[in-house]
Amino acid sequence: MNAREKEEYLREYEILKKKGKPFFPYAIMKDSVMMLIVAGVLIAMSIIMGAEQGPKADPTTTTYTPRPEWYFFYLFELLRVIKPPALVPVATIGIPTICMVLLLLLPFYDRGPERVPWKRPIATTTGIMVIIAMALLTYKGAVAGSPSEIELATSPQYEQGKAIVAESGCLACHAIGENGAHGGLGPDLTDIGSKIPKEAIKQSVTIGPGIMPSFQGLGEENLNAVADYLASLNGED
Ligand code: HEC
Incomplete structure (x- = not known):
């Protein structure tokens, strides 16, 4: 962004700011109403339709295969792929924490003013790659055999x-x-x-x-x- 563009941006920003409404109370009001509606719908649905609870827990079972919820499949698969015990903390705590911290710090290290995806090649490529990796790991986690399965072929x-x-x-x-x-x-x-x-x-x-x-x-x-x-x-x- 050159000096002229920056000036233009600042001018536009001033205008928008004058036209705009303050966060309190306008946005807060909108958010609160929407939150109440969502909560109301959830409560109504659980009263009218009931909640699926699955079969009763059986503490004596030996064939139960513990599985995470589907949205944790990528972490589950990461843990399955990383075999050496010494690396398990890296897979379970290290990688997710590093990704989370990187995401939190994004506004501080990515100072570029551009917002259009194709003008931010690094951010866009990284984003797409993370999505692909998570989708792939989720899929593999979903189709993975149970921990009590032996994959070695036999006659x-x-x-x-x-x-x-x-x-x-x-x-x-x-x-x-x-x-x-x-x-x-x-x-x-x-x-x-x-x-x-x-x-x-x-x-x-x-x-x-x-x-x-x-x-x-x-x-x-x-x-x-x-x-x-x-x-x-x-x-x-
Ligand atoms: C609680 C853990 C545990 C479980 C469960 C277990 N094992 Fe073992 N197994 C051991 C240990 C420890 C040894 C070595 C014992 C020793 O030599 O002191 C061993 C030894 C063996 C050996 C002899 C290996 C050798 O090189 O001499 C065989 C064969 C074996 N187990 C098969 C099985 C089979 C089949 C099952 C399931 C039906 C099974 N084990 C379940 C712990 C276990």
Whole structure:
């Protein structure tokens, strides 16, 4: 903006200011009326239509998959993408806080007088990229598998054992492929089949060595399916 444009802008600003109305009480009045209308509509809707509350909470369930509300999917996905535990605080607190602070400080570091989007290429590009990134992360978060899912491919005869492992809470302590607890309490099971024989695997799952709980309660047939599945994991696929 050159000197002439600036003068013109200041002159226009003076005129507009004289014509305009003060914030108090005009804008405050308008805002208050609108707020009352919105609140009234919300109250009326909840009285007339009621509120959806979903099924009753069941504290004994073991298959419940915790999911954030859809508008947090991008953060949820960010956390899923960033695997190393040391980086988790960066993903959950660091990145969102930095973005928020940058947004708050925008009026102080972007002093350009231009307001038309195509005359502010940096701001416009950044804005569009943030929207695309959030949309993409939201989408990926929405279609992401549950935390109790094993994505590692397996041949059909081991599917049953794989399903039991996925549903029995093993992933809370063990990692299998991309899933489960990396750096958790138990050893990584991705290539357990190449380390110990099937019988030893079955023995471990049945008795639960060390702090691992015993899974004898799964029953003989399920234990065999689990052992067959784990023995097939040799880290080659
Ligand atoms: C509470 C955490 C925890 C859970 C849940 C858990 N494990 Fe473990 N698991 C461990 C720990 C810890 C070890 C190592 C124990 C030791 O050797 O002292 C282990 C060891 C094993 C081993 C032997 C590994 C080796 O290299 O010798 C196998 C196999 C195994 N677990 C399978 C399973 C399966 C299958 C499930 C689910 C049905 C499961 N675990 C659930 C913690 C757990």
